[in-house]
Amino acid sequence: MTDAEQQYESSKPLFEKSYPSNGAAEPAGESEPQAADTQQPQFQTDEAFASAQLTLRALVSSKEAGVIIGKQGKNVADLREATGVKAGVSKPVPGVHDRVLSVTGTLEGVAKAYSMAAQTLIDSPPPSASSLSSGTTSIRLLISHNQMGTIIGRQGLKIKSIQDECSVRMVASKEMLPNSTERIVEVQGAAESIRLAVWEIGKCLVEDWQRATGTILYNPQPKEFGSSSSGGGGGGGGYSGPRVRTGNPADFDSPDGADQTQNIAIPADMVGCIIGRGGAKIQEIRRVSGARISIAKQPHDESGERMFTIRGTADENERALFMLYEQLEHEKVRRQMEDQEQDE
Known part of the structure; x- marks a missing residue:
């Protein structure tokens, strides 16, 4: 058993309708972000959960893809x-x-989609399948670090259930x-078991x-990623992310409350998705973050990239x-899915 597998023990009981409240479970790590106990759920019924919209991503090998x-x-x-979902695989x-x-759609559709993908892998396993x-x-589901606490639960009880x-x-x-x-x-697990698990995980995320x-x-990249400048493929396939630079190396040693300056180079074809229609998106980023963000009117070099300057604590x-990263990655995924649909 690998170190990762030792984090949580598996169990193989028959399917039950209610969560078990007893039974030992390994505790979540001390650094796990926990969901607030006082937060009231917005979805009270399975019907409400079923129609909730979400995007759930998973890491697949090239052969699995x-x-x-x-x-x-x-x-x-x-x-x-x-x-009824939108589904695509990155290039x-x-x-x-x-x-x-x-995979983007209703929670019910997303859970069924992952079950179908699982069944396809079971029926036609790739040569290197484990x-x-x-x-x-x-x-292998991709989950935000900040949402892991709600999936694992206190002392690992939720993931155990x-x-x-x-x-x-x-x-x-x-x-x-x-x-x-x-x-x-x-x-x-089996395809139907994976559907049930994705449904429960999706409820946590919603x-x-x-x-x-x-x-x-997460954007899979070669190990040398980050050492070269980012490109801006028209369809998003060649986009490898923005380059972030600090305005002054000394900024990293500034007191927490002191203003710092960071510059981020955005590919020209991605600037529009950051600014948004009528500037709505960049205004939202400024409002929520509290940072001051200015945008160069012209590309700063022959790459065509535009420089965004961020100032704040x-x-x-x-x-x-x-x-900014979130908006860029969502736009990249959207373009990749559009490209794949057009190619088929």
């Missing part, structure tokens, strides 16, 4: 038609073995993925949606950067 997409896109097209990156599956029990597979109720095994990573604030929750604000989405700048 090929199976999920199918020949000429048939499998993913069938998945969309059967569930392959040279030297990177993982891709991102994004040695799981017959009739089972594994889905999902495992017990849905007859799955779940392994939550402790570390955030590179250049992101996302972590992996691996769900192992109830705790505010904690996802500012999430920096360390906390204000961090919030602004989170929101």
Whole structure:
């Protein structure tokens, strides 16, 4: 058993309708962000949860992506038609073995979509598939670090109850993925068990949606990512993210309350999604973060990138950067999904 697998023990009871309230569970790490006990859920019934909208992403290997997409896109097209979701897989990156599956729709549709993807992997396992029990597979969900507490629960009780109720095994990573604030929750089980688990996980995410604000989405990149300038492919496939630079190296040693300056270079074709219609998006980022953000009117060099200057306290700048990254990544995913739909 690996170190990661030792975080949470698996259990294999039959499916039950109610959460078990007893039974030992390994405690969540002390650094786990916990959901507030006093927060009232916004969705009281399964019907309300079923129609709630969300996007749930998962990490898949390139070979798994090929199976999920199918020949000429048939499998993913069938998945969309059967569930009513928007689904797509990020374009392959040279030297990177993982891709991102994004599914957007109602919670009911998203859970069914992941079940269908799981069944496809069970029926046609890729050559390098891990040695799981017959009739089972594994889905690696990408979850915001700030929402992990609501999935794990106090002393691990929530994740234990999902495992017990849905007859799955779940392994939550402790570390955030590179250049992101996302972590992996691996769900192992039969296709129907994965549907039930995604449903329960989705309910947690829908109830705790505010904690996802500012999430920096994981974008698989070669190990040397960050050492070169970012590109700006028209369809988003070549976009490798903004470059962040501090205005003054001494800023990192400034007191917490002192103003700092950071510059972020945004690819020209992404500037519009940051500003928003009538400037609505950039105004929202300024308002929520408290940072002052100015935008260069002209590209700063031959790359065509525009420089965004962020000024504020360390906390204000961090919030602004989170929101900028989030907007960029959502736009990238949207473009990739549009491209994939057009190609099929």
